Amino acid sequence: MSFTALHPERGRLDATLTGLGQDLPWEGIYRARPRIRLTCPECGHGVHAKLSPRRVRYFAHDPGRSPHCQLSLESADHHLLKRVLAESIRRAGWSADLEVPAPDGSWRADVMATSPSGERRMAWEAQLSPISGDDIQMRTDRYSAEQITCCWVSSRDRVPWLRTVPGIAVTPAHLPEVVEGWMVHDGVVSFGPRRGAWARVGDVTLPAFVRWVLGDGLIFHTIGRRYRRIHLPGSNATVRCSAGWTTQRSIDAESAHEAMRQRQEAAKHVRQERERKAAERREQMERDRQRQEDERHRAEVEERNRRTRIEWERQSAAWEAEHREELRRQRQQAHLQELARLERDRQEQAAAQQW
Numbered sequence: 001m002s003f004t005a006l007h008p009e010r011g012r013l014d015a016t017l018t019g020l021g022q023d024l025p026w027e028g029i030y031r032a033r034p035r036i037r038l039t040c041p042e043c044g045h046g047v048h049a050k051l052s053p054r055r056v057r058y059f060a061h062d063p064g065r066s067p068h069c070q071l072s073l074e075s076a077d078h079h080l081l082k083r084v085l086a087e088s089i090r091r092a093g094w095s096a097d098l099e100v101p102a103p104d105g106s107w108r109a110d111v112m113a114t115s116p117s118g119e120r121r122m123a124w125e126a127q128l129s130p131i132s133g134d135d136i137q138m139r140t141d142r143y144s145a146e147q148i149t150c151c152w153v154s155s156r157d158r159v160p161w162l163r164t165v166p167g168i169a170v171t172p173a174h175l176p177e178v179v180e181g182w183m184v185h186d187g188v189v190s191f192g193p194r195r196g197a198w199a200r201v202g203d204v205t206l207p208a209f210v211r212w213v214l215g216d217g218l219i220f221h222t223i224g225r226r227y228r229r230i231h232l233p234g235s236n237a238t239v240r241c242s243a244g245w246t247t248q249r250s251i252d253a254e255s256a257h258e259a260m261r262q263r264q265e266a267a268k269h270v271r272q273e274r275e276r277k278a279a280e281r282r283e284q285m286e287r288d289r290q291r292q293e294d295e296r297h298r299a300e301v302e303e304r305n306r307r308t309r310i311e312w313e314r315q316s317a318a319w320e321a322e323h324r325e326e327l328r329r330q331r332q333q334a335h336l337q338e339l340a341r342l343e344r345d346r347q348e349q350a351a352a353q354q355w
């Protein structure tokens with residue numbers, strides 16, 4: 001299904017616009033007899049005007065369509081989201097065209113928003129099917145090469161590419177046609193200067209979001225490295241988040257906080273440096289004191305050793321003298337004994353001679 005079709009005379013029809021964007025009543029093509037040859041802008045196959053059970057106008061491919069036409073493969077959810085985006089853009093005062101192809105066929109915007117002056121364009125992509133990070137980045141780059149900004153919109157709960165390219169996750173309204181009932185549940189953040197942290201904003205309607213983005217009130221911002229733990233609305237829980245749509249005021253508040261943090265960091269560094277130097281001085285004094293202590297101790301030991309040596313020398317000398325005296329006494333005694341022996345011998349010899 002699609003919202004656009006080519007009319008053989010009028011050209012491009014858009015089922016979401018009054019008069020199909022060509023001053024043509026819906027009845028002029030819906031079940032018109034004779035049948036008008038409408039074709040698919042994507043594959044050129046015949047299409048016919050149709051009404052959904054909820055009375056949404058769209059175009060369906062005739063039987064025997066090419067199995068590869070992207071427009072024919074898109075789901076009802078996808079179409080609903082495109083229609084809601086187009087409606088939100090138109091309410092913001094910009095024009096919205098659905099399923100707009102690039103002149104060279106390199107892209108096809110789900111909804112192309114054009115500013116009232118015609119100078120600015122922004123592509124809004126309803127992305128419900130899984131897409132790789134590389135693919136979505138490449139498609140975003142193709143738009144920016146032509147000065148077209150873009151926003152990717154998903155109504156899924158888990159959207160892995162949400163931070164890598166500008167995007168949001170939305171919750172459909174209870175009555176899907178009620179555009180104001182659509183809420184942006186992920187992708188919008190604000191910076192709380194007092195808390196010094198980002199928080200997810202949970203109460204933005206899709207039309208308000210679209211109006212703010214088109215009016216430059218919201219900018220896709222990459223969050224500073226130190227601020228990527230962000231708070232969830234109405235709780236103390238945090239999640240990691242590297243980017244989001246936010247106001248210039250929040251971006252400035254983050255910058256101011258970062259500057260303050262850096263000043264505090266610098267002051268802390270100065271303080272730590274001062275403390276480090278004081279500690280160094282204390283250590284130096286302690287080392288000096290220890291050295292003096294050591295020197296005094298060494299001097300004491302030396303003095304003690306000197307005295308011990310002197311005492312030892314004195315005792316040695318005394319022992320020496322004592323020893324010499326002892327030897328002298330022993331020699332004298334031996335001499336006296338020798339004299340006594342000689343005297344005994346002499347007396348014995350004299351006695352023998354008397355015999």
Ligand SMILES: [Zn+2]
Pocket residue numbers: 040041042043044045061069070071072
């Ligand atoms: Zn087709």
